[in-house]
Amino acid sequence: MMERRKVDILCVQETRWKGSKARSIGAGFKLFYYGVDSKRNGVGLVLKEEFVRNVLEVKRVSDRVMSLKLEIEGVMLNVVSGYAPQVGCELEEKERFWSELDEVMESIPTGERVVIGADFNGHVGEGNTGDEEVMGKFGVKERNLEGQMVVDFAKRMDMTVVNTYFQKREEHRVTYKSGGRRTQVVLPDDWETTAEVIRETGRKVLGVSSGRRKEDKETWWWNEEVQDSIQRKRLAKKKWDMDRTVGSGTGQDNRQEYKELQRRVKREVSKAKQKAYEELYTRLDTREGEKDLYRLARQRD
Template identity: 40%
Template sequence: MMSVPIESSSASEIHGLSSHARASPACDAQLPRLTSVRSGRGLPSQRRARLKKLVKVNLRVGTLNVGSMTGRGRELADMMRRRRVQILCVQETRWKGNKARELGDGFKLIYSGANSSGRNGVGIVLNEEMKTKVTNVNRISDRVMSLRLEIEHLVINIICAYAPQVGCDEEIKEAFWRELEHEISAMPNDERIILGSDLNAHIGRGNSELTSRIRGIWGMGDENDEGKAVADFAVAADLAILNTFFQKHDNHYLTYRSGGRTSQIDFLLCRRQHLKEVSNCKVIYGEAVVAQHKLLVIDCVIESEKSNTKKEAMPKIKWWKLKDPIMKCEFKRKVMDSIEEMNEDEWWEQSSKGMKKAGKEVVGVTSGKGPPKEKETWWWNEVVQEAIKKKKEAKKNYDRTGSEEDHEAYKRTKKIAKKEVAISKAAAMDEVYKELETREGEKKLHKIAKTRDRATKDFTHIKNIKDKEGRVLRDEEEIKERWEEYFRNLLNEENERRIFEDGAPNQGMTKGIEREEIVFVLKKMKNGKATGPDELPVEAWKAMDEVGVDL
């Protein structure tokens, strides 16, 4: 644990300081009040100073070099769920392109693609809650990317970095550090930064007068040239290297193991001013997702103003179930019964309530909690889970003993698990293809394509306002000014227009709406569209057949 040295003071010095002592710090919440004595109960609400409620945000962030994301997505999501990791930076994904992908169980990977040779690549995995907090994604290269989260009233920038190996050209190394420094320097000082990285560097144990602010005294190994570059970067950006500030057993420093060699090359960093918010940093052993690298995590407790917005459930009637002939007939019968109980004029006034009541009774309503979690992991069956479990147990035995026999057992179970995943995926996809060949499957094809395309987006809902330069606005007044500017430009644009001196000719009496027109319009209207003020979709009127047209 990091301790703060206390210099000794004489009794006279202490007595002199005691006359200026405060019961609370100078920056506490008493200062904004109008007076520290008189009650403000009788004052107008605008002049009453109110203490803002604070909420503690518990956050666990990790970093892991995965070697390749191919075939590891679902296993990675399972590991994050068990280890309660909300955000995970992954390096060496080796996936090309700049997209996002659902991994299953609510976890989503946003990645910056590998180079032309299929190497490198970085990404950030978010759990179900955190993926809704993303407001911006910035892909710099196949080695550096960042995303911006807004949690309560906090802004947290998550950066994922993968440094070149020791043997790479100096130009590649310099380009990497230049990209990383430029990205961090562009972030406002009041926003938090968490950098999860594989820096391929040894920083060693201990620190110097120059690095004592950003580096603790704990660690492993000896510092090399790459480690000095890491220290120089951290000093320039004022980032604390979190691995070095917490005393742990040696195993909880080592992030890499291969061929009997162990080292500490993966690091988590944050702004030095926010170091007090980090309560722990350690390596978690026993995970078999990757053979060489180990999962490194930090635990943060951040205080923020409590958000007053509450997400309310919005149950909806399952109108799409009216495709079922039995439900359609039952719905039609209930609506007709309600018509018989009153005359047509009265029923027309109550049509919305009557049809919605019949719909709730026949087809039911949703829970209002939104769509279910990603269903793209049908292949994650009991056979696959058992194979993964055996691989994990074999990995634990090998980590504990280090014997050649256990190493062979681990490699054997790893091969079996990989084979079971491939077989299960192929079988699941065969079922999908068979379903798509049917008549109903053809209708689902467009929906599946649309859903998968949406899943590749970084975020599906825009939750922020940007200025003309693309900078995300947070201040309420700036947001109002931006909306004012937008509508001023939109509504005051001058266009060419034709002025008619004479008014439009009188067309005389027009015919009323005929029955054939209603039938034609109902056929043309598509299902699943937004409803009007009566909240009745076109499916409800179509289900009424000829009776609906007559009404």
Template identity: 60%
Template sequence: MERRKLDVLCLQETTWKGSKARDLGAGYKLYYHGENGTRNGVGVVVRGMHTNGVLEVRRITDKMMTLKLEIDGVLLNVVSAYAPQVGGGREEKEQFWEKLDEAVALIPKEERIITGADFNGHVGKGNRGDERVIGKYGYGARNDEGQAMVDFAHRTNMSVINTFYSKRESHKVTYTSGGKHTQIDYILCRRMHLKEGRDCKVIPGENVAKQHKVVIGKMRLMSRRRREGNERGKWVMAKEMVAGIAQDEVNKALKKMKRVDCGDLAMPKLKGECRQAGMGGGK
């Protein structure tokens, strides 16, 4: 995170049990939720300069949580989610989308939303009929899980940022297994704020996971400040923000962290482990 100057990082499949916040050192803070120590679990890591701006954390299920923070007057809601796998039951999948719909509905429309999630689905290449929610630069062929994601984007007026930027294949593929390359990890924002996006791509060179790749999105948050006698006001840049999604090896590194007891607080030491996971190091 330090090397890539990430402001927030969404984590899935953490397999951490409990609902806690933990200082990670170097100013970063982890918020996480999990109900089972062997499966699922989600988390959000926030850069130190923004931790004082965290206003609310909602831990919804062990596959979904939201975090609201204020950045230079802009209210940003970060959603970390982990959708059921392709072989999951119909009831489980329907429940996931219902919960995600509810989570988004609770966020006022004027506030920003960044959703970083493993949706376990493929939206595919092309966007005929879905131009408002996905771009034409997706990857592969759409499947049922990908269609469910597109339907969600239509219902909530969200856009899939990954698909709006023309990239080489290595900057699109988020998951590799058994010689197969797919795109299942996505970053979404409100359609009305898509113009604030600056870039979104996979970082193939980061040694973060054996299968999942880190996805990084850049957005330039704009706030409206009113001039005296000017009803329309002026749009100015509040902050250029960088968000990411990561899984597997990052989570293992965090789980293996050595802890130093400071009174009643266990402070983890990230430096060595997360350098191995591609998060540490200098600028």
């Protein structure tokens, strides 16, 4: 996308990469990132490698805020990547984010240029009455609390919300599209209301099932012995069922055979599971072991 759009510097959020590093990601681009948890948050900046030598300073403040200072043709440029807490997060977490962002801004000398590329998780709203100095008229929906925080920050730092100054096409205002349906997600402050919005959207987009879903079974640990035992148990069950239907005199023998095979299958399953998990544990630090874990997680999901 950066190649196609001719983007030299890109701010990214929710990278979910743990660590404080810089790495080449191919096609002549390098990623600077910071994260403390591989399951949530994380921020980063992607640069064309020709600009890497222009980097003077990297500030990794938290897994929600980081910045780069570059010198380009004698101009000092500060690029900040930010990821604000979502609507449902605690107020304390939101205030901590804005405090960190304030600190980064205050550390930048007057006269240096600053660009913030962030996911602020807020809506500044359509129209700009009373806020003409910091935003245009082309915001999205009604302003929420998080959007007000963005506007207040822009006024405090003498900045502008750039993407409100031009009209966006409809496809750039839509966050989900499938089968002719279009959804623009606007999360309210109350979690119960949010949950109901999600459920109602699910009903409209996906429909409602009968609820009689057959429980999936894990099969990643199956081996030939388990499969063979299960097949023989099924055949024995069919024979017993047939005997009960036609009233054959051999029904008791077939029932006994089925019960014995049923017990054998349980033993084979237990042995196969134990062996598979033991092998998995010994391979956890290898690439193959990682693939096994992902496969197991997908089946459980």
